[in-house]
Amino acid sequence: MLFPTYQFLVFFLILCSAILSLKHQVNLYKIVLLLSSLLFYSFWSFDFLLLLVLGTAYNYIILRAVGNGKYKKLALISGIIFNIANLGIFKYCNFFVTSLFDVLNQLKISASFQVLQILVPVGVSFYTFRMISHLIDCYQKKLSCPKFIDYATYITYFPQIASGPISRAPEFYSQLNSPKKYDYKIEEVIVLILSGLFKKYTLSSFLFNFTQLPFKVPQQYSSIDLILATISYSCLIYVDFSGYSDLANGISCLLGFKPIVNFNMPYQSLSLQEFWKRWHISLSEWLRDYVYIPLGGNKHGKLRKYVNLFCTMAIGGFWHGAGLNFIVWGAIHGLGLVVTHLCRDIPQAIHLKLDFYNSRIARFMSWLLTFSFVTGSWVFFGTPNWETAVHFCQGIVHSSVKTFQFNFWQLYLVIAVIGAINFWGDRIAKILQIMFSLKNIFFRVVLVSLFVYAILMLGPSTVPPFIYFNF
Amino acid sequence: MRDQEILLIATSVILTLIFTNLSLFLKSFSSSPFASPEIKQAARQMETDSFRKSEQDFWSKIKDIDFDKASPKSASSAVKTEQKPAIQANKATAKIAKKLSPPKPKLTRLYRKFLFIGDSVMLDLGTQLQYTLKEKYNITDTKIDYKVSSGLNRIDYYDWYARTRELINDYQPDVIIVLFGGNDTQDINDYQGKYRVIMTKEWQKAYQERVDKYAELLKYSSVQKVYWVGQSISNKSSYLNQFPVMNDIYKKASKVSGRIQFISTWDTFAERGQFTPVVADKSGKRGYVKVNDGLHFTSHGAQIISDLIVDKMATDKVLKVPKKKP
Numbered sequence: 001m002l003f004p005t006y007q008f009l010v011f012f013l014i015l016c017s018a019i020l021s022l023k024h025q026v027n028l029y030k031i032v033l034l035l036s037s038l039l040f041y042s043f044w045s046f047d048f049l050l051l052l053v054l055g056t057a058y059n060y061i062i063l064r065a066v067g068n069g070k071y072k073k074l075a076l077i078s079g080i081i082f083n084i085a086n087l088g089i090f091k092y093c094n095f096f097v098t099s100l101f102d103v104l105n106q107l108k109i110s111a112s113f114q115v116l117q118i119l120v121p122v123g124v125s126f127y128t129f130r131m132i133s134h135l136i137d138c139y140q141k142k143l144s145c146p147k148f149i150d151y152a153t154y155i156t157y158f159p160q161i162a163s164g165p166i167s168r169a170p171e172f173y174s175q176l177n178s179p180k181k182y183d184y185k186i187e188e189v190i191v192l193i194l195s196g197l198f199k200k201y202t203l204s205s206f207l208f209n210f211t212q213l214p215f216k217v218p219q220q221y222s223s224i225d226l227i228l229a230t231i232s233y234s235c236l237i238y239v240d241f242s243g244y245s246d247l248a249n250g251i252s253c254l255l256g257f258k259p260i261v262n263f264n265m266p267y268q269s270l271s272l273q274e275f276w277k278r279w280h281i282s283l284s285e286w287l288r289d290y291v292y293i294p295l296g297g298n299k300h301g302k303l304r305k306y307v308n309l310f311c312t313m314a315i316g317g318f319w320h321g322a323g324l325n326f327i328v329w330g331a332i333h334g335l336g337l338v339v340t341h342l343c344r345d346i347p348q349a350i351h352l353k354l355d356f357y358n359s360r361i362a363r364f365m366s367w368l369l370t371f372s373f374v375t376g377s378w379v380f381f382g383t384p385n386w387e388t389a390v391h392f393c394q395g396i397v398h399s400s401v402k403t404f405q406f407n408f409w410q411l412y413l414v415i416a417v418i419g420a421i422n423f424w425g426d427r428i429a430k431i432l433q434i435m436f437s438l439k440n441i442f443f444r445v446v447l448v449s450l451f452v453y454a455i456l457m458l459g460p461s462t463v464p465p466f467i468y469f470n471f
Numbered sequence: 472m473r474d475q476e477i478l479l480i481a482t483s484v485i486l487t488l489i490f491t492n493l494s495l496f497l498k499s500f501s502s503s504p505f506a507s508p509e510i511k512q513a514a515r516q517m518e519t520d521s522f523r524k525s526e527q528d529f530w531s532k533i534k535d536i537d538f539d540k541a542s543p544k545s546a547s548s549a550v551k552t553e554q555k556p557a558i559q560a561n562k563a564t565a566k567i568a569k570k571l572s573p574p575k576p577k578l579t580r581l582y583r584k585f586l587f588i589g590d591s592v593m594l595d596l597g598t599q600l601q602y603t604l605k606e607k608y609n610i611t612d613t614k615i616d617y618k619v620s621s622g623l624n625r626i627d628y629y630d631w632y633a634r635t636r637e638l639i640n641d642y643q644p645d646v647i648i649v650l651f652g653g654n655d656t657q658d659i660n661d662y663q664g665k666y667r668v669i670m671t672k673e674w675q676k677a678y679q680e681r682v683d684k685y686a687e688l689l690k691y692s693s694v695q696k697v698y699w700v701g702q703s704i705s706n707k708s709s710y711l712n713q714f715p716v717m718n719d720i721y722k723k724a725s726k727v728s729g730r731i732q733f734i735s736t737w738d739t740f741a742e743r744g745q746f747t748p749v750v751a752d753k754s755g756k757r758g759y760v761k762v763n764d765g766l767h768f769t770s771h772g773a774q775i776i777s778d779l780i781v782d783k784m785a786t787d788k789v790l791k792v793p794k795k796k797p
Binding site: 006009013016017020021023094097098101102104105119120184186189190212213216217219220254384385441444445446448449452453456 | 473474475476477478480481482484485500595598602615749757758770
């Protein structure tokens, strides 16, 4: 079930009517929330639901062993192996089999065995990450073993199960078990939901059509079209994913949970380091806490720090998708981060002061370089395979096609709007919140209706699925 | 109090939106599982509003661009031309022919322009076909025209008859490759406006009428050869029941003209009548052929189907390997 659908609207209105009055009855509230999450997930597939329930139950047993048993470490390792194996089978099996066939084909070894084609359960990457981090937190005694119902509600929490944000268990439990739920403002929720709808329904759906063909057959487009397609994809993935996060946060507010900032105007970053502090923040922090720091972080010398950074980003890339292009995308960012750190570490080591870093031109150049780097790297993310990514890059440098096909004012306008959201999103949100903080409910309804109507009318007739649903 | 207020706002906004644009609501709601057959029937009979029409025109404009317009190769290839109407008038198309723009000069050289028409599945297949035709046969004058979520069932959503006529007139293809069906596995409104549940006899009759009308359109056009690609076997049980019936409908419709040929792909991904996810291509390379939805091809699967079509065209002498320059 997708968020911007009538199916979800009916589901949510019924749920809201039932659950909102139960907010202060903690135990009953948990049961209803858990059942709602399971019902929500069952709309995709009962098989996936069964897998989720079994995985949750098994992880809880391991969690008990990690929290109380004699063989804590063994339990932790078995739990992590189980979750990684689960992810490996359902998300990466097809990739490994394809890679195996590629190797056999290269070696000219005939392979006649048959394999299964495995479906990827919705949100498997997101809930697996939550399960792993919970095990580690319990092992490190940052968290005590929760009640089963708390744990199951956390893992299956429906606004975040499909595409995050990846919430942390301690914050979730404290809000779940408190009779005082998050004290949201009506205008805050309205702006979050409208922002999510506008980003997804209007902007992302529009840009989708400009990125589909160039990212599949770059050979048919001129260099300027490919550059525009790359910028479009860069904008598309931002509005698509941050739109989902806005919707998830808006719904979470209503259910009594504090919104998790997952995107903080990332394309205004002046360095790659800053970009990763603003982009998919919940994942960046997860990777920092559960991959980078366990690998040693920056505590074992500079060289080890660079290696750890690179490995963390490459793992992050592979988490996004089962394909060589995703690993390359992660590795490019890993390399970029290493270079960024080197640029800061080397002058520090030789006591060199670079005052021009703060000048306007230097800031602009830093922004341009960061944006170009991030945008260029999306080519590897958005193309279906490595070969197409290479064709795309070649096409940007030199293309046999000279016709400029994407010269539409609508496209420039949409890119400009996304640019404005990216640079002044916080101010725009504040202005909108003031607008929607009208005391008169009639005017509020009229104003919100106008906005929703405009969003629906400006959106194309076919709304593509969220990009991050694939991950 | 605040929760009640937000529920009140949400409900009021929804009701306001429903009453301000009932047709938009009905059209959206009819695609949800909550809609009753009566609502679905009513929604489909509603005309698409002018805003949606202009939106569809906008996307068609983007797809309309001739990729190789500026390519020096195609510009320099001087060929003889003759005057021939793009779509010949007959009883069924007489009305439409009047609306058509004046026919453009037609290439006498056979089979140079290839047009691939269909839904998103055709995008996967068409890109592979384009690549193969360019690499093997040095044919660059190709065009993919696809529309996501479209088909011959929901003409109220996307009018493939009008779009195909427009394409034939503007692009003047010699060969058309058609692939529909992925989005047609849903209930249908027949020409009398009656709602028919999928796979019933009435549904089959109504869908056959839709497909026949499309075949008639192609029959009376200037296109010299049409390949109608059938649906291939799938791992999804619903498709396993529906696609054979639909393939029979396409096959039957193809018989309307000798220029239209049905290409069966059903057995291409089958082993002993069962779907097999990993198949070897001509070179013996093995890989997955369909993505997880059981409908769209992987690039490997698209290549296998593309090879099948290209081989068929070569057998029919639609394609000839270009002579190498000494």
